[in-house]
Amino acid sequence: MEGANLFISESVRPRLQDKGVLLFKDASTNKGGVTSSSMEVLLALAVDSTEHQKYLVQADGTVPPL
DSSP, rough: OOSOOOOOTTTTTHHHHHOOOOOOOOOGHHHHHHHHHHHHHHHHHHOOOOEEEEEOTTTTOOOOOO
């Protein structure tokens, strides 16, 4: 997936696709990552460290209610 600031050259694109890599040539594919990153930053600023840990997805994959 190409992001807003990282692009894959046209000469490399077919080589990656031949290896089975799915590419989406559009900066809008990066929006989900930017949005979730912004929410993580907001959470870190809005709550103390105990609450921050409580609301994050745990290392074992447990997803807390939010």
